[in-house]
Amino acid sequence: MMTTSEVTQKGQLAKQAAQKLAITSTRVKNDALTRMADALDKNAKAIITANSIDLEAGEKKGLSKALLDRLSLDGKRINGMIEGLNTVKALSDPIGEVLSTTKRPNGLRIKKIRVPLGVIGIIYEARPNVTVDSAALCLKSGNACILRGGSDAIQSNIAIAKTISEAADQAGLPKNSIQLIEDTNRETAEELMKAREYVDILIPRGGRGLIQTVVQKSQVPTIETGEGNCHAYVEKSADLNKAIEIIINAKCQRPSVCNAIETVLIDHEVVAKLALPLFKRLKEAGVEIRGDSEIKKIDDSIKLATEEDWKTEFLSLTLAVKVVAGVDEAIAHINKYGTHHSETILTKDKKAAAKFQAEIDSAAVYVNASTRFTDGFEFGFGAEIGISTQKLHARGPMGLSELTSYKYLIEGNGQIRD
Amino acid sequence: MMTTSEVTQKGQLAKQAAQKLAITSTRVKNDALTRMADALDKNAKAIITANSIDLEAGEKKGLSKALLDRLSLDGKRINGMIEGLNTVKALSDPIGEVLSTTKRPNGLRIKKIRVPLGVIGIIYEARPNVTVDSAALCLKSGNACILRGGSDAIQSNIAIAKTISEAADQAGLPKNSIQLIEDTNRETAEELMKAREYVDILIPRGGRGLIQTVVQKSQVPTIETGEGNCHAYVEKSADLNKAIEIIINAKCQRPSVCNAIETVLIDHEVVAKLALPLFKRLKEAGVEIRGDSEIKKIDDSIKLATEEDWKTEFLSLTLAVKVVAGVDEAIAHINKYGTHHSETILTKDKKAAAKFQAEIDSAAVYVNASTRFTDGFEFGFGAEIGISTQKLHARGPMGLSELTSYKYLIEGNGQIRD
Numbered sequence: 014m015m016t017t018s019e020v021t022q023k024g025q026l027a028k029q030a031a032q033k034l035a036i037t038s039t040r041v042k043n044d045a046l047t048r049m050a051d052a053l054d055k056n057a058k059a060i061i062t063a064n065s066i067d068l069e070a071g072e073k074k075g076l077s078k079a080l081l082d083r084l085s086l087d088g089k090r091i092n093g094m095i096e097g098l099n100t101v102k103a104l105s106d107p108i109g110e111v112l113s114t115t116k117r118p119n120g121l122r123i124k125k126i127r128v129p130l131g132v133i134g135i136i137y138e139a140r141p142n143v144t145v146d147s148a149a150l151c152l153k154s155g156n157a158c159i160l161r162g163g164s165d166a167i168q169s170n171i172a173i174a175k176t177i178s179e180a181a182d183q184a185g186l187p188k189n190s191i192q193l194i195e196d197t198n199r200e201t202a203e204e205l206m207k208a209r210e211y212v213d214i215l216i217p218r219g220g221r222g223l224i225q226t227v228v229q230k231s232q233v234p235t236i237e238t239g240e241g242n243c244h245a246y247v248e249k250s251a252d253l254n255k256a257i258e259i260i261i262n263a264k265c266q267r268p269s270v271c272n273a274i275e276t277v278l279i280d281h282e283v284v285a286k287l288a289l290p291l292f293k294r295l296k297e298a299g300v301e302i303r304g305d306s307e308i309k310k311i312d313d314s315i316k317l318a319t320e321e322d323w324k325t326e327f328l329s330l331t332l333a334v335k336v337v338a339g340v341d342e343a344i345a346h347i348n349k350y351g352t353h354h355s356e357t358i359l360t361k362d363k364k365a366a367a368k369f370q371a372e373i374d375s376a377a378v379y380v381n382a383s384t385r386f387t388d389g390f391e392f393g394f395g396a397e398i399g400i401s402t403q404k405l406h407a408r409g410p411m412g413l414s415e416l417t418s419y420k421y422l423i424e425g426n427g428q429i430r431d
Numbered sequence: 432m433m434t435t436s437e438v439t440q441k442g443q444l445a446k447q448a449a450q451k452l453a454i455t456s457t458r459v460k461n462d463a464l465t466r467m468a469d470a471l472d473k474n475a476k477a478i479i480t481a482n483s484i485d486l487e488a489g490e491k492k493g494l495s496k497a498l499l500d501r502l503s504l505d506g507k508r509i510n511g512m513i514e515g516l517n518t519v520k521a522l523s524d525p526i527g528e529v530l531s532t533t534k535r536p537n538g539l540r541i542k543k544i545r546v547p548l549g550v551i552g553i554i555y556e557a558r559p560n561v562t563v564d565s566a567a568l569c570l571k572s573g574n575a576c577i578l579r580g581g582s583d584a585i586q587s588n589i590a591i592a593k594t595i596s597e598a599a600d601q602a603g604l605p606k607n608s609i610q611l612i613e614d615t616n617r618e619t620a621e622e623l624m625k626a627r628e629y630v631d632i633l634i635p636r637g638g639r640g641l642i643q644t645v646v647q648k649s650q651v652p653t654i655e656t657g658e659g660n661c662h663a664y665v666e667k668s669a670d671l672n673k674a675i676e677i678i679i680n681a682k683c684q685r686p687s688v689c690n691a692i693e694t695v696l697i698d699h700e701v702v703a704k705l706a707l708p709l710f711k712r713l714k715e716a717g718v719e720i721r722g723d724s725e726i727k728k729i730d731d732s733i734k735l736a737t738e739e740d741w742k743t744e745f746l747s748l749t750l751a752v753k754v755v756a757g758v759d760e761a762i763a764h765i766n767k768y769g770t771h772h773s774e775t776i777l778t779k780d781k782k783a784a785a786k787f788q789a790e791i792d793s794a795a796v797y798v799n800a801s802t803r804f805t806d807g808f809e810f811g812f813g814a815e816i817g818i819s820t821q822k823l824h825a826r827g828p829m830g831l832s833e834l835t836s837y838k839y840l841i842e843g844n845g846q847i848r849d
Contacts, residue, residue, distance in 0.1 A: 035789075117810075121809075123810060213822050228650070348450060374549070381844055382539060382847075391848070405631070405836070406824040408839075409838070421826075422796055424798045427673040428801060430801050
C-alpha cells in the first residue's frame, strides 16, 4: 500500500483550508491573531522548555554561538512574537480590495479584486520566531501556510505551531490553515519544492545557501529574498560629512543584515579629501577595509580588494572601497556586481542623482540616505515577510499586499462574442 | 578553448541592451515600431520565400494540416503582423508610471515607479507571428527579448527577426534589444531555462506540452499561460434561452482556444427542461457530448464521461456535461478539475452569483456572459502576450503592464537609521 507523505498530506489539507480562508472575514482572522497571542503568552513556559531541548542538541552538535543565539528563546523574545501578532492584527486586510473597475463597450463590467495567493510554503532555518511571524502574515492575507523550519529548531517549532494553530482553530479559522512540516529531513524540503499541486508560492527565508537551493530546485514559483550586496556611491558634489555619517550607519549600525552596505564607491575628485577621515571613522568602528589600488596609494596599510570582494555580501564589519571616475562607472560597477537590493548615491547634483536612480537596477535606490531603510516597517508597510531581489511579482520589502494575487469578476447580461 | 554558446552570448548582449532600453524614450520606441512595420511590408516577399522553405520541410516531415496552417504566411498574415505593431505603438508607455508616493515621518520620500522586467525570454512553437508580436510587446514595455521559436518555423523566424531588428537599430533602439536563438536544438531551449544570469522571466507560448516542460524545467522565473479547462454552470434560476446561447458561443465560436468551455454543469432542478433543447443545438453545431449517468438517463445516445474527461481541455468540439446538486457542488467541481482560467455562472440569483465569484479560484469569473471574453483585447488592454493561469506576478490576460516590475526611489537629506 502506498503511504501518503507528510508533505502531500499537509499539502492537500492546506489547499482545502485555503479555499475557505480566502473567504474568511477580517473579524475571524483578527480574532485568531488575538487568540494566538494569548496562547503564546499562556504557553511561554512550555515553549521555552521545548526550546531548551533544541539548544542542548545544538550545543552537542557544535552549532556556532551566533546560531545558538538565533535559536534561543526567552520571555522577551516570546513577547516580541506577541507584539508581532498584534502589529499584524492592526494592519488593514488587503483581501477584497477593488484594484480597478472598467465598463466595456459591450456592457461587460470588469472588476479586478485582490485575492490571496492560496497556499504559501515557507522554508526557513533556525529562527523559531519566523514560525509565528510567517503564520501571522499569511493568515492576515488570507493564505494557508505550510511551514518548513530547520531541524535545529524543530522542538521549538512544534511547540509554537501547536500553540498558534490550536488558538486559530478556536477562533473558527479553517482547520489546517497553519501547518508545520515536522519531518526535517532534506527530502521534505525538496518535496515541498516540487509540490506544484498544493503550493502556490514558496518563500525561502534564510541565508544565501538556502535561498539559492530553493531558487534552483523549486518547481513551485518562488521569491528570491534577502541577498544584499549593497553600495554607497560618493559623488563628487557630496556633502562629505553627511556622506561619512551615512556610510558609517549603512555599514556599522547592523552589519549582519541584507540592507547594510558592502562596498563604497568614491569619485576620484573627492577621494583625497574623503578617504582619511572616512577610514579613521571606519577603523574606529572596527571595520576592515579592502581597497583597490587607488585606495592603497592613499593608505598602504589597507588590504588590496580582490575581484571576489566586489561580489561578496560580507554581512560583517568588512567593507570594500573603490575609486571610480564618475557616476557612469559607479552605475556600471553596481549593476555588474550588486544583487539588485539597495544602493545609495550621496550627492548635491540633481542630475547625477536622477541618472543614478534611473539607471541602477535595484529594488531601492536612495539619494542622500542610508540603505538601512529598505525594510517593510521603515517603508510603512507595518510588517514584512522578506525583501525580494527579483523583479517578478514583488520587488523590495514584501508586506501583506505582496502576499496577494488578484482575479477578475465580470458581470454581463447575456454577452456572447462575435 | 571554451566557446561561448549562442544562448550565453545573446543573453549577455540582451542584458546590456536591457539596461539601455529601460531608459529609452517612448518616442524612440514608437519610432522603432513604425520602422519595423515598414520593414515587414518592404520585405514581405523575402519573408514569404523563407516561409515556403519551412513549409516544404514541414510537408516532407509530415506535419499535420493544422500545424502547416499555423506555420504558413501570406500577404494577409504579414499585414496582420503590421497591424499588430501599429496597435502596440498606439498603446501608452507603461514605463515610468508613478504607482505610489509616500512621505515617511523621518522625511524620506518614497516613490514607487514602474520599470521593465529586463530581459524576457519567449519560448514558442511554429507560429511565426509570435516573433513579431512578442518583440513588439517587449520593446514597448522596455524589455529586451530573446526569442526561441520552434525548428519548424526557423527560416521564417530568421527572416522576420532580421527584418525587425535591423529596423529597430535604425530607429536608434539599443542594439540587440530583439534577438532570435537560431539554433533550435532542444539544448538551446533548456539552456535558456537555466539562464538566470541573463533572463529575468521566461514566458512559454504554445500548447500544454511546451508549457509544462518550461514550468517544470525552468530555473528562470516563468509564467504559466494558456491552459484553459473552462466551465459554464447553469444555476437553477438561469434564463435558459440565454444560457443556451452563451454555452453555444463559449463552446463553438472558436473551440480551439483556451477560453472556450470544456464542461457544462447543470443544476438538477433545470436539467429536465434544459437538456434536450441544449443538446439539439450542440449536436447541430457538431459537438460531441460526453455526459455523466444523469445525462445518459435523459439521452442514452450520449457517451458516458470518464474521470479523465472532467480534466481535459479538449480544444475541439467535444463537451463534457454533468448534473450537479447546486452551486456548492459546481464550485467544488470547478476548483477540483479546472485550470483556474475562466468560468461562468448563468443565473438570476444574485446570491448564487456572488458565492460563485467569491469561491471560484480562477483568473476570470463571469456572471451571465461567455468565457470567450478572457482576452487582452476584450479586457481593453489593447494587446496580450498570453493568459496567465498562475497567481504569482500576473493573472489572466497579460498586457503591457504585466510585462513590468517596479522599483522604489527614495530621497533623503542625510537620514540614517537609529
